Amino acid sequence: MSIPYEASGRVEQKTRTRQALVEAARELLAGGSTPRVEDAAVRARISRTTAYRYFANQRSLLLAAQPQMQPDTLLPPDAPREPRARLAAFMSGFAAYNLRWEPQLRSALRLSLEDATAERPLLRRGRAIGWIEDALAPLANDHPHVDRHALAVAIRSATGIESLIWLMDIAGQTRDEAATTVRGTALALLDAALAATGDAAAAAT
Numbered sequence: 344m345s346i347p348y349e350a351s352g353r354v355e356q357k358t359r360t361r362q363a364l365v366e367a368a369r370e371l372l373a374g375g376s377t378p379r380v381e382d383a384a385v386r387a388r389i390s391r392t393t394a395y396r397y398f399a400n401q402r403s404l405l406l407a408a409q410p411q412m413q414p415d416t417l418l419p420p421d422a423p424r425e426p427r428a429r430l431a432a433f434m435s436g437f438a439a440y441n442l443r444w445e446p447q448l449r450s451a452l453r454l455s456l457e458d459a460t461a462e463r464p465l466l467r468r469g470r471a472i473g474w475i476e477d478a479l480a481p482l483a484n485d486h487p488h489v490d491r492h493a494l495a496v497a498i499r500s501a502t503g504i505e506s507l508i509w510l511m512d513i514a515g516q517t518r519d520e521a522a523t524t525v526r527g528t529a530l531a532l533l534d535a536a537l538a539a540t541g542d543a544a545a546a547a548t
Contacts, residue, residue, distance in 0.1 A: 430478050
């Protein structure tokens with residue numbers, strides 16, 4: 344059985360070389376380009392031949408350049424328990440996360456539109472749904488009839504990096520304005536869900 348290139352020989356040096364290529368790709372993404380393996384090699388001052396030993400193609404490089412910061416929650420330690428205030432606090436963190444990693448997430452969005460049988464990019468892994476469900480956790484006690492998962496999916500669909508890109512690139516909003524818009528959208532979806540369950544409860548009485 345063959346041994347992967349990075350798992351043999353000078354492993355620590357190879358780890359540093361790989362990380363240098365990843366950081367170079369991230370810098371190029373931040374500058375607005377979609378780097379090829381050879382572009383990252385030039386940026387990192389590594390030979391093209393060596394770079395291709397780590398990344399066989401552009402897709403594998405761009406996957407490696409995706410955000411590595413994926414915490415369990417984006418809520419602050421002192422997050423409120425009142426549902427609306429808690430969701431507003433989460434959305435501030437969620438928008439900041441998406442804008443911090445915007446170049447890499449734009450790249451991940453492009454990869455998400457490619458071959459569905461290939462390795463899943465970040466945007467297909469659904470981590471944000473769990474974050475939003477965590478933000479909506481108080482609803483379990485205060486509003487048990489709200490389907491928190493369905494609400495989390497609705498909020499994610501309307502407030503993720505895709506929405507921010509549209510707001511900035513098409514609607515012409517600034518980054519701050521786009522963050523404000525998606526936060527308002529999330530709160531409107533929460534309000535609608537609460538109103539719907541309230542109406543249903545009133546009809547049942």
